[in-house]
Amino acid sequence: MMRSEAKPTARSTARSPSSWKRGNVGCGLIFGFLLVLLYLIVSAQFSYNPHDAAYAGGATTINVADDALPAKRQGSHREQDVGERGMEEERRRSEEARAHTEPSTTARLKEEREEGVREWADKNPIEEQSGHERNSDNWEETQQPKEKDTVEFTEFGGGTDDFNNVAHARPVCDTSFGKYDVCELTGDVRARGGAAATVTLVSPRAPLREWTIKPYSRKYLDGLKSVTVKSVPSSSPMYAPQCTTRMTIPAMVIELGGLTGNYWHDFTDVLVPLFIGARRFNGEVQLLIVNLLPFWVEKYKMIFAQFTRHEIVDLDRDDGVVRCYPHVTVGYGSRKEFTIDPAVDATGGDYTMVDFTKFLRQAYSLPRHRPIKLNHHHHHQRPRMMIFERTQSRKFLNLHEIVAAAEAAGFAVTVAGRPEASYDEFAREVNSFDAMVGVHGAGLTNCVYLPTGAVLVQVVPYGKLEGIARTDFGDPARDMGLRYIEYSVAAEESSLMDVFGKDHPIVKDPVAVHLSGWGNVAEWYLGKQDVRINIQRFKTVLKQAMDHLQ
CATH class of the missing domain: 3.40.50 (Rossmann fold)
Incomplete structure (x- = not known):
């Protein structure tokens, strides 16, 4: 029995030098792994950036959890090389770093957000208007939306401006004012008529977005028609109608109807707002009219001849035609009744009501620009x-x-x-x-x-x-x-x-x-x-x- 037990001992003793060598190699690998792990942990500690954390976690919450990291940071080479235990240790140390940086960073971000809200409120006060339609006393309060886009308008005229650069083009529909809406679209703009008229901006950077606009100066009235305004990223037929005619001049989409026909409203609701929106084009603009009233346009034909030198389009009857323009304005209005306030009415040229009356005198070739001046030269004349x-x-x-x-x-x-x-x-x-x-x-x-x-x-x-x-x-x-x-x-x-x-x-x-x-x-x-x-x-x-x- 003892001899039979001695043989395995001898064999085991004979293999011990090789086992010792393998043990040393294993210890070295473990020690090297620990050194690499320690290096990565120290690097993470010094490379932590609270701004990255804020970006990953939102405007007011700093979060470095994996599901909150940006895509470029998730799945990085660091996460691939470091094992699960190493990542857990790294997160622990990152949380410790966050404990020192979060209060100040959060406070700063909160202050920036509050400052932005204050700036928005300063730029967008709730206007108090005295509308002629006294049955609509509360339209200012009841129809103010929650969101306002910023209107960025460039003056156009004659189709000579460079409208091909649409890198920054985007539709802007300002629907914040309870009286009327205005959209400005610049770039590849396509107007399709018919019962469901649309105006579409095509731009590679344009997000998919849609507005329903009543292009009349008192949008709160019943019985008005709507136009759909869209922005799309592609000109493919699934996104945008295909052009049948292309113009080099801008266009305006407006609506008649409403209170049109009352003499005061003719000017307050249509002619003054149209002057505000169209005068900047100096006649080089095409009018696309919803609910066109031919007899009414005929009455004021001398005025319309000053607004545009081009054909007036009945948009409701423009079925099957897609008119493409470098710029389209949808909607019109004036902030005050029967007047122009260049401080709030975007006329494109700081026009006033004095300019409007001069415009009318030009339209009708009226001779008198000033009244009689009673002095010793005109003492015999009666005003x-x-x-x-x-x-x-x-x-x-x-x-x-x-x-x-x-x-x-x-x-x-x-x-x-x-x-x-x-x-x-x-x-x-x-x-x-x-x-x-x-x-x-x-x-x-x-x-x-x-x-x-x-x-x-x-x-x-x-x-x-x-x-x-x-x-x-x-x-x-x-x-x-x-x-x-x-x-x-x-x-x-x-x-x-x-x-x-x-x-x-x-x-x-x-x-x-x-x-x-x-x-x-x-x-x-x-x-x-x-x-x-x-x-x-x-x-x-x-x-x-x-x-x-x-």
Whole structure:
């Protein structure tokens, strides 16, 4: 038994030198592995960058977990070479480093975010508008969206600008304002007409995005049509319609309808906004019109001929045609009623209402740019005054007395009602006057054809309507360069006194009537009131008007 056990011992002893050598090699490999691991851990400690962590984890949270790392950092050679235990150790050390850097970095990032919010709020205040549609008193509050894109507009004209560089082109639809939307698309822009009109920007860098736009100046009205605005990254048929005609000029997509047809709204809602949007192109723009009203465009054909020298396109009937342009504007509007504020209306040339009235005089070839100047050279001339006669509500009950008083003050007076001549001829007639008088209403819109510096007298009916009157005509008249005078009718001068007596709420408490709703205001103060002017009071206004012409 002992001899049989001794043999294996001898064999085992004989192999011991080789085993010792292999043991040394194994120890060396282990020691080398530990050195490499230690080197990588130390390198990770010194190369940790809190900015990378912030990028990986978001704006306010620093996170270096594997699922939060950017794609280039995940699966890097370091993760491949270091074993699972090494990575666990590395994460542990990174967490220790984060404990020292996170508070300050997070605070800095939070401060930057709050600063950005403050800047956005400064640039995007909620506008308080006084819309002519009094049934829509709350549209500013109810229709403000949560997000606003920044409008970046470049002036275009004549198709000579370089629109081929679309590296930075992107559609910008500003839908933040409750009154109207505007989109500006630059690059390869394709407009397809028909019942479901679309305007598409094709750009390799454009994200897939879509807006539904009502291209009218009061988007909150019912019955308007919509246009779909898109941005797509490819010109393939699955993304964009294929061009059937290509233009070198820009285009504007606008809508008629709405309140078009009311004389004041014709200018406030269409012609002034169109001037704001199209004047910068100096006639080199094509109008693509949704809900085109041919008779209406015909009425103002002289004005439209100044806006564009190109064919006006009925976009609703433009089926099967894809028109491609270097630039397209979708939508239009003005921030204030019947006027232009170059501080907030992007006209492309800092145009004002004075420029608009000059534009109209050019359209109709009107000769007078300034009113009469009364001095020793013109002492024998009488300035001309136009008095508008209304035939429905808000009539002058003592028109003959008003005419006599104006003539006694030195004016040559003409009473004008609904024009019988063509519109072109009527514009020329208005331009021949130095002063205009009328009760608050659409007829005062004709003041756009008066020469700059002429006098406008607005008679404001009884019922606390001064704010409306100034918004609709007073402020615009001043912006046109007219001399504006306001005459407020007293209760004793109103026919409402005859109907209700001085103690009725309609006469006694107009503020309460306003609080009861716009319907009552419109019905009684605008719809069922006439005025009998106190001539003695009115003489002061006539003298002031004459003084303005000295």
